[in-house]
Amino acid sequence: MRVLGIETSCDETGIAIFDTERGLLSHCLYSQVKLHADYGGVVPELASRDHVRKTLPLIEQALAKAKLSAQDLDGVAYTMGPGLVGALLVGACIGRSLAYGWKIPAIGVHHMEGHLLAPMLEENPPAFPFIALLVSGGHTQLVRVDAIGHYELLGESVDDAAGEAFDKTAKLMGLDYPGGPRLAALAEQGRDQQYQFPRPMTDRPGLDFSFSGLKTFAANTIASAADDAQTRADIARAFQDAVVDTLVIKCRRALQETGLKRLVVAGGVSANKHLREQLEQFTQSIGGQVFFPRSEFCTDNGAMIAYAGAQRLLAGEQSDLAIIARPRWPM
Numbered sequence: 182m183r184v185l186g187i188e189t190s191c192d193e194t195g196i197a198i199f200d201t202e203r204g205l206l207s208h209c210l211y212s213q214v215k216l217h218a219d220y221g222g223v224v225p226e227l228a229s230r231d232h233v234r235k236t237l238p239l240i241e242q243a244l245a246k247a248k249l250s251a252q253d254l255d256g257v258a259y260t261m262g263p264g265l266v267g268a269l270l271v272g273a274c275i276g277r278s279l280a281y282g283w284k285i286p287a288i289g290v291h292h293m294e295g296h297l298l299a300p301m302l303e304e305n306p307p308a309f310p311f312i313a314l315l316v317s318g319g320h321t322q323l324v325r326v327d328a329i330g331h332y333e334l335l336g337e338s339v340d341d342a343a344g345e346a347f348d349k350t351a352k353l354m355g356l357d358y359p360g361g362p363r364l365a366a367l368a369e370q371g372r373d374q375q376y377q378f379p380r381p382m383t384d385r386p387g388l389d390f391s392f393s394g395l396k397t398f399a400a401n402t403i404a405s406a407a408d409d410a411q412t413r414a415d416i417a418r419a420f421q422d423a424v425v426d427t428l429v430i431k432c433r434r435a436l437q438e439t440g441l442k443r444l445v446v447a448g449g450v451s452a453n454k455h456l457r458e459q460l461e462q463f464t465q466s467i468g469g470q471v472f473f474p475r476s477e478f479c480t481d482n483g484a485m486i487a488y489a490g491a492q493r494l495l496a497g498e499q500s501d502l503a504i505i506a507r508p509r510w511p512m
């Protein structure tokens with residue numbers, strides 16, 4: 182089964198074609214980063230308009246790259262939510278309509294299920310069951326995954342997502358949008374233990390997170406610190422260490438509590454080098470294993486939507502003719 186995947190939930194237009202027998206056949210990504218940079222964040226109306234401009238040309242490009250035509254497709258998957266409603270509607274309208282015109286089934290996919298399954302596109306995919314740490318700009322969640330569609334939420338952020346904390350702290354430090362990766366790059370220059378940030382909610386039981394306090398802690402630290410390059414890098418390092426430590430502590434707890442040894446980490450923040458290293462080290466220490474998507478599939482992309490949609494279609498699910506976007510949608 183060959184499935185076209187369409188991702189337009191935020192500021193990337195991601196298109197891909199996944200074949201359930203041959204794997205990923207092609208993928209194309211257009212990032213709107215430059216469009217939103219002047220505004221310091223994503224402007225929803227501009228995002229929707231750019232998805233309108235880019236989605237169809239990218240679909241043509243993905244088909245050409247895979248040396249396929251529309252008649253070779255067996256299904257269309259599009260991100261139905263959560264995300265920006267206008268941006269989602271573009272992908273949903275185009276995806277649902279193309280499937281109708283091509284007389285093939287369509288399926289609306291949950292964006293976080295896409296992220297969660299992204300490591301399945303790698304050479305050595307994890308076997309079920311596993312614990313998934315989903316860390317993106319909008320979500321921080323620990324999920325027990327027993328099979329596709331069998332998800333149990335174990336814990337989540339009660340306020341800001343980890344990526345959001347990275348972005349907001351980066352903004353405080355005067356770094357341009359998108360702040361997360363820039364802050365991570367600055368942290369590489371920082372020295373160890375120059376500042377001590379808290380590890381929120383690690384001193385009590387449970388698997389929930391809270392990251393908004395770290396941003397406030399960073400604001401206070403910046404206000405009372407010197408304004409030179411090394412100090413800024415030291416603060417970035419201390420902030421990143423705190424986020425990563427907190428995530429590792431909660432992953433350890435989730436594995437301990439469930440008795441599982443396999444950990445999957447996905448979403449934009451899973452591209453973070455320090456997080457990857459720390460989780461590799463920790464899972465090795467307990468004889469477990471950690472699985473990540475390749476870097477380009479950590480952040481939003483069409484491949485994860487094509488994959489997740491293909492699994493849903495294979496299981497006999499499909500969406501009806503209504504064009505639906507769900508800006509808020511629990512997984």
Ligand code: KG4
Pocket residue numbers: 191316317318319320343344345347348359360361362365448449450451452453454479480481
């Ligand atoms: O999954 P994603 O592309 O979009 C959402 O679904 O939210 O994640 C984007 C988030 C942003 O907050 C971005 O700053 C963060 O992932 N991010 C990173 C890194 N790369 C992306 N955060 C920390 N370190 C990185 N290397």
Ligand code: ZN
Pocket residue numbers: 292296317318448449480481
């Ligand atoms: Zn995402």
